[in-house]
Amino acid sequence: MSMRSQVYEWSNLQANANQLRRTTGDLPVAVTANREYDIFTGGLGNNITKPAETTATQFIVIEDVAASPLLGGAVQIRINTTDYFQNPDVTDMSGIPGLASPYPRGAPSSMNATLATAGAVGSQNTLKSFDLYPDVYVLPGQTFQILYSSRLGTGVTASATEIVSCFLKYTLYDGPDALIANKLLELGVTINPNNVDWYKRSLIEQQQRSRAVAGGQQ
């Protein structure tokens, strides 16, 4: 299990501040407009115990990021201190809009916060316009953050809070496979499970050829 597909889902649901695990008593909490929330350690919604980072024997390939297509939601990837998505003039931006990479796929892009019935939910089915390709690499020893922001913020209507979510899909390469991932990076080959397998096969073939040559010489 040294190459593993992993996911992380965050939402603004919590029972207490700085909550680590999901609970059955979670309720929506307000998201302030134009503020970036780290989905791992931002203190809002479900969080993890420490900032997301790779150890010396890990390599992460981020393959998809998505956010609720509501309230001008967007998601940015930060590696160490560098934001991945930027404007053409190299200024900061909020990242991939939830409308371009919606989570869940097929989710509505509008909510009527004044209604207390099912009619509050818009009728749209938002599909993705964005594919994170090439993937984003998190090298051994790097820290990464996924930052969710909402241009409008929740709770525009008093006492109503929309539920927003964020989703991350990545592959974790660990141990020998992380070393191979580094080697592929040096070679300029895309890092994916197929190419890691290809590199392993080529190593085995090389070993077999060396043995055959050594056998022939004796």
Next chain:
Amino acid sequence: MSMRSQVYEWDAARETTPKSIASTIGNRISIFVGGVGNNITKPAETTATEFVVIEDIATTPSLGTVSVVVADETVRGLTTAAGGLAGPRAYVQVRINTTDYFLDPDNIPNDGIPGAASPYPRSINFQPSFNLYPDVYVLPGQVWDALITFYNDGFPTANFQASELMCFVKYTLYDGPDALIANKLLEMGISINPGNVDWYKRSLLQAQA
């Protein structure tokens, strides 16, 4: 029939007297032997001559709405709970022997794949964001399980009703000689799928000829 595509569908209500939501919410439930819904006779395991490749796993989706939406409203086929979340807020984790497959970035096992990312059943309203690739291998002699956890009381009644909380697993079972080939492919660092098993058989035949 030594390579067989297999599925397992679990429904929390598929038993003579469905369990109450209150007794199961927030707990990890094995879809095979958890005592909730339809179960099998013993934990899922591979024998010495079997190899299992899990290719897809999915569960009932959920959808966030607005906190003012009252409980028991029906939104896209899901029922809302207090707080405005529709559906069970369900997650499914794969466990091999005693190791959980899905981890958080701090290397602590999490609840698993959210139903919103890998919905079952799929529909226009709920489409998958997640693809289980690379596949999960269950080697000969290993025990495996799919564990479901749900956190939201998005159910109109006190006990489970049909199709309210479901889980789906798609896997390929390699048996006998094909399981040996699957092990060989694993050693060689080749992905185990029916195409590669057939390729290995053809290459053996060519070597013999």
